[in-house]
Amino acid sequence: MRLDKYLKVSRLIKRRSVANDACDGERVSVNGRQVKAGYQVKTGDVIEIAFGQRTLKVEVTAVTENATRADAPAMYKELE
Numbered sequence: 001m002r003l004d005k006y007l008k009v010s011r012l013i014k015r016r017s018v019a020n021d022a023c024d025g026e027r028v029s030v031n032g033r034q035v036k037a038g039y040q041v042k043t044g045d046v047i048e049i050a051f052g053q054r055t056l057k058v059e060v061t062a063v064t065e066n067a068t069r070a071d072a073p074a075m076y077k078e079l080e
Helices: 003-009 016-024
Strands: 028-030 046-051 052-058 075-080
Touching: 003 016, 003 046, 003 075, 016 028
Parallel strands: none
Antiparallel strands: 028 046, 046 052, 052 075
């Protein structure tokens, strides 16, 4: 699954267009590398997202095409 879609489906970012902008603005890195929105997310990847002064670091635990609001938090595990 593409990174921008994963961020939206997992509800880490509300809209796919916002996820795209975050990737283009180099505010998202996977496994320590800056990546484009088209990066293919895999289980075990570590995603870091910069939200202003705060940085969110999560590990991908599941990649599913659709997720309900209740299921979305099971797609990742927060680190640190």
